[in-house]
Amino acid sequence: MGNSIVMNQTKQVEAFLQQTVQAIAGYLNEITLTGLLNEQENGDKAYYELLLSNLRRLVVYCEEGLEACRIVLNDEPFRKAAAEKTLYRIYHSCITEFFAPKNDVWYEDSRSAYTGRNSIKFRQTPPPSLKALVASLESSFQAMREELEFYETDYRTKMLQSK
Structure with missing residues (x-):
């Protein structure tokens, strides 16, 4: 991929993050926890x-990814390899964490994606405000996952070829 394509994707990911x-x-x-219990x-x-x-874990990963995007975008000249590595890491930390979080408090029902409904399902009944937050984030995470899936295979291929 050309430098301008990778740079534009990095800018897009920065805005998303x-x-x-x-x-x-x-x-x-x-x-607050008390507020959630009252809901x-x-x-x-x-x-x-x-x-x-x-x-909290997800927001930390996203903050780190955001900072990494800003560093890569501010580098002169633009370093395509560094940007690709950053996008790969964001895919694995932020996107993966959203769809398959630690402790499995929610999970992705991949069949729901075909029906046009939200694919995030909670293990137990969540508070309405938290459910609404996750639902509001899901479509943008889905779009970013589709945008960054390329780096999953491309980066692994490059790493295997370099060995």
């Missing part, structure tokens, strides 16, 4: 703690 960080950090800054009658405190923990 900026929006994602704002949405998740904004939510985490406003919500849902008979809410499971331990499950809600895991949900919040996964959101």
Whole structure:
């Protein structure tokens, strides 16, 4: 791929990560465990703690990816190899973490993608505000996954060829 294509993808990912960080950090800054428990009658405190923990982990990965994109984009001259490596890492940390988070508090039902419905399914009933947040993020994560899947195979191929 040409430098301009990779640079444009890096800019696109930077914008996606900026929006994602704002949405998740904004939510985490406003919500409390007590607030979540008040949203849902008979809410499971331990499950809600895991949900919040996964959101915190995801926002950290996204912040790190955002910083990496900014560093790559500010480098003169633009280093295509560094950008591709950054996009590969973002795919594996941010995108993978969204669709398959640690502790399996939610999961992706791949069959739902074919029906046009949200594919994220929760293991237990989540608080409505958290469910709405995840639903609002899902389509942009889906689009980024499709955009960055190329780096999954391309980067691995390059690493195997260099050995």
